[in-house]
Amino acid sequence: MVGYLPDGRETREVTVNPSTVVEEPEWPLAGRMGCTPDEVLDHLQRITGDERVVPRAHAHRPEAAEPVPPWIDALLDVVPTPAALLVPIRDPGGTIVEFRIDRCNGEAADLMGRAARRIIGRRLCEVFPGIGPSGLFEAYVKVMRTGEPVRLGPLTYQEPVNGVLCPVVLSVRARRVADGLLVSWQFHDDQARLAAHLRDVERMGRLGWAEWNLVTGKISWTGQLYEIFRGHAPRLPLPLDEIPDHVHPDDAPEARRALTALTELHRPQAFEFRVGERHVAATVEPVLDNLGRPIAFRGVMQDVTLRRRIEEQLARSQVELERHRVRLAEEMQRALLPDAHPELPGLRFAVRYHPAENTAQVGGDWYEATTLPDGRVLIVIGDASGHGLTAAARMAQLRNALLGVAFTGADPAAILRCLNRLVLHVQEQTATATAVVAHFDPATRRLTWARAGHPAPILVRDGRARRLRNDFGPLLGATEEADYRATTTALRPGDLVLLYTDGLVERRGGDLADPARALRRTVLGDDPAADPDRMLAAFDIGNPEDDTCVLAFQVVPEPC
Known part of the structure; x- marks a missing residue:
């Protein structure tokens, strides 16, 4: 009978006897015995007493396995994100049909929250069943075949958790190392939720954030500021000193005064102006270096048009209520x-x-x-x-x-x-x-x-x-x-x-x-x-x- 002896990069076929099969699918037998593959075969011949045990190398495998570099463990320990070394599992024709999680760092865990020690030695698709549908398995195989590293994501990855399909957002990096695949991944759920919350805050609060970097000359605006000034300036984002040129003429002097105090006196400023029909409340402050010199100006602007309209309506209502109250008092009088x-x-x-x-x-x-x-x-x-x-x-x-x-x-x-x-x-x-x-x-x-x-x-x-x-x-x-x-x-x-x-x-x-x-x-x-x-x-x-x-x-x- 024929059995298969995987030893890393090399699979040797041995004939033992019609009733004996030697199979070690999870770990190279040579590694466990602390000897070379040839010594493994000699040992098998002695213990079986069968001279017919003959080694034959498959054409798709090299004669010697490429050892895993000793620095892999150190690298995994210092990587701050989840990372693991995967070992490919091949079929008789040499095609990669699965990966085994050979080792991983302490940050590695599956979606169920199982710790690293509980996933080492297990098959990749068992631990992460969404690997195939997400396209990651195919990408890993390609890296092993071509040797070209890959960076993927952020991408949506889904797998069943407690009977419910759970989607997450993650980014993945993969590189071939010796005869293994070094991968790292990062879940973006927290970051994605935070970014989504910030977008919701900006949208619902009509808030925009801006930075004018004096060192690089770069101007950074979030979307709401573009919405406020769109149609009122030929180009966006605006330099800080040009903002008064694009606000209501009645509000321009106050805006210039506030920005002058900001840029010359380096004092935070809060002021309000109109852009078209919008009422905008602005708060800006300097960012100073250790010597007290400004290196940037940052600010938040809020579209308070709705608030001002409500205040105006409330003021009109209060005036009318007061008039009614006075008329009632006069009539009573x-x-x-x-x-x-x-x-x-x-x-x-x-x-x-x-x-x-x-x-x-x-x-x-x-x-x-x-x-x-x-x-x-x-x-x-x-x-x-x-x-x-x-x-x-x-x-x-x-x-x-x-x-x-x-x-x-x-x-x-x-x-x-x-x-x-x-x-x-x-x-x-x-x-x-x-x-x-x-x-x-x-x-x-x-x-x-x-x-x-x-x-x-x-x-x-x-x-x-x-x-x-x-x-x-x-x-x-x-x-x-x-x-x-x-x-x-x-x-x-x-x-x-x-x-x-x-x-x-x-x-x-x-x-x-x-x-x-x-x-x-x-x-x-x-x-x-x-x-x-x-x-x-x-x-x-x-x-x-x-x-x-x-x-x-x-x-x-x-x-x-």
Whole structure:
């Protein structure tokens, strides 16, 4: 019977006897015995006692195997990527039908994670079943046949893992060494995933990265920067100093300033500019050598167009919401205010109310003018602290409480004491208010009034204006022990009394120190006998900072 004795590069055919086969497919027998192939045959003849054992060399094999260089093991140990030495397995005709993993380094492992010691000595296609379909086996055979080294990849390699076809990306290098094949491979999954993640970040974040290398003169841009500047510059990538030439003209000065500070002062810069319809936010910094000299500039640019549009829409929405809120406050305020031309016994009455020109400052100015059950006329003007709906709500509370107390017959000082307790104990802790409360008796023409931190009324008589005096009365909500006192002023037919809120005089250029003088200049003019409507029409009560309320009442002469 015939058997085969592989010994590296040489296969010798020996005839043993009809019932004996000597076969060593996994390791050269001569190597294991520590002798030459001829010595192996002599040994076989002695142990078999068969003189018919005759060596015959196959024509496709050289007579002696080329030994593996001793430095292979050292090389495998220092290679940082997986590497192995493969030994070809041939069929009787000399064709390579498989490779055996002769040795490998510690980094070598299969897709199942089996360590190097578990794959040494195994057939290549058993350890890596995707070698054939991927074309790598054919490439390895070609290297063995031609002696030409090969570099392949990155390429997709697939093999079943736990019953599922698992694709990976790898690169392979192969070179024939003696009668073996030295191969190394590197999985790119981590690098590929990282690169894909960076591409996704750039795409979803609309980010681009750039470097201007001052040593080599090379300009490196990632794809998003080309997208930003495409169609706005004749050639890309742009030198750093040319970027301001291709941005919106209004943004070019700021871009030049930032880049000058970057290149001359070597300071990181953050600035924003427009390119066409795009809004771009840029951050750039210098790269310095050990002597502090710039060797490169690096930067990140982000297309923030969508963000700016959202911010603009949000700003418009906020403005519209504020306008709506102010309109609601104004409507609430006007709904709570009484008729501007009430019929009051013994008086002609007029009022003008103007909201703040700055709509964010709509305040709590209010007034009241009505006839009480006993025939007296109740006249009130006030100002609740705050602005907008908060001030309007406070004003509503004060006005409703005022009417409830006034209709009990309480005098002005008592009314203010009740309002003070309301502000102190019902409204917010920081709430305050001011007011003037007055009673006019048509029968006696006497005006009884008290004030709480509010400007005093102004009496216009015989072409002269003077401020009425009452030194008592802190603002509402200041203290529990507030002392409010009423004072009485006798009026004459034709007398005119003005009450106003601080918005009339607390303005830029206003004469708050002497409001009587300011009002006299505005109201009297050349017609001291003007009625309340004509006098109030002469007022410029618009105030951008606060709302303004002015009311006037004039004592009507007795009918003849």
